[in-house]
Amino acid sequence: MNSIKKNQITDSLFNYLGIASTMFGLIMLAIFIANILIDGIARIDWQFLTSLPSRKPEKAGILTAWTGTVWILGLTAVFAIPLSVATGIYLEEYGKRNKLGTLIEINITNLAGVPSIIYGLLGLEIFERILHFVSSLMAGAFTLALLILPIIIVATREAIREAIRAVPNSLREASYGMGATKWQTVSHQGYCLPLQEVFLPALSCRCQGQWAKRPRLL
Numbered sequence: 001m002n003s004i005k006k007n008q009i010t011d012s013l014f015n016y017l018g019i020a021s022t023m024f025g026l027i028m029l030a031i032f033i034a035n036i037l038i039d040g041i042a043r044i045d046w047q048f049l050t051s052l053p054s055r056k057p058e059k060a061g062i063l064t065a066w067t068g069t070v071w072i073l074g075l076t077a078v079f080a081i082p083l084s085v086a087t088g089i090y091l092e093e094y095g096k097r098n099k100l101g102t103l104i105e106i107n108i109t110n111l112a113g114v115p116s117i118i119y120g121l122l123g124l125e126i127f128e129r130i131l132h133f134v135s136s137l138m139a140g141a142f143t144l145a146l147l148i149l150p151i152i153i154v155a156t157r158e159a160i161r162e163a164i165r166a167v168p169n170s171l172r173e174a175s176y177g178m179g180a181t182k183w184q185t186v187s188h189q190g191y192c193l194p195l196q197e198v199f200l201p202a203l204s205c206r207c208q209g210q211w212a213k214r215p216r217l218l
Contacts, residue, residue, distance in 0.1 A: 068137070075141035076148070084149045088156025093186050112150040119147045 051061025091108075095101045123143030133139035175185040 071137050072140050072144065075137060076144045079141055080145035080148050080152060083145075084152035085156050087149075088153045088160065089186070091153070092157050092160045094182070108150050108153055112154055116147055119143055122146065 048061050049066070050063055051059060052063055054060040091101070091105065095104070120143065123139060123146065127133045127139040127142050131139075133142075172185055175188075180188075
């Protein structure tokens with residue numbers, strides 16, 4: 001048996017091993033989820049959803065938990081999405097291609113990879129100790145907004161670049177020739193932002209922000 005045949009057999013065995021490992025993980029995950037659903041659904045009722053936490057198990061509920069989650073997700077979206085989309089449009093359409101612009105782009109890209117605990121410490125110092133929000137929803141929403149801002153900005157810029165490639169430059173020139181301003185050309189003629197390329201990352205970032213427990217705990 002030559003080396004080529006051995007490599008083919010090794011590759012096939014590794015492929016089967018990877019498939020088997022993946023299937024095992026998926027099956028175990030399905031078992032855990034099914035077990036949680038079977039045990040948990042029977043205990044979820046209107047009283048459980050609308051009751052406050054209590055020391056007595058039969059009277060305990062999750063009203064404060066799910067309402068707080070809804071509020072903080074909503075406020076984070078209100079603060080983060082418009083600002084990040086506007087920033088992405090400004091950097092791509094209005095920002096100058098100089099050293100300062102390059103430095104800003106590099107920093108935004110780097111901020112997208114900063115651990116959430118750093119944003120938690122930043123929010124603790126700025127929003128609670130300096131601005132005195134004192135453990136409010138606003139402090140948590142602003143902190144999570146800072147967490148997801150760089151990611152949505154990067155996604156917006158990528159969506160804009162794809163849209164620019166799809167729109168002929170003659171359309172922009174015609175808009176300028178008719179006397180349109182820069183913003184009118186950008187918003188109406190320059191491109192139509194692919195919504196799924198902006199808001200799906202935004203939704204994903206909101207989920208990431210919600211599950212980033214360390215900034216919220218701080």
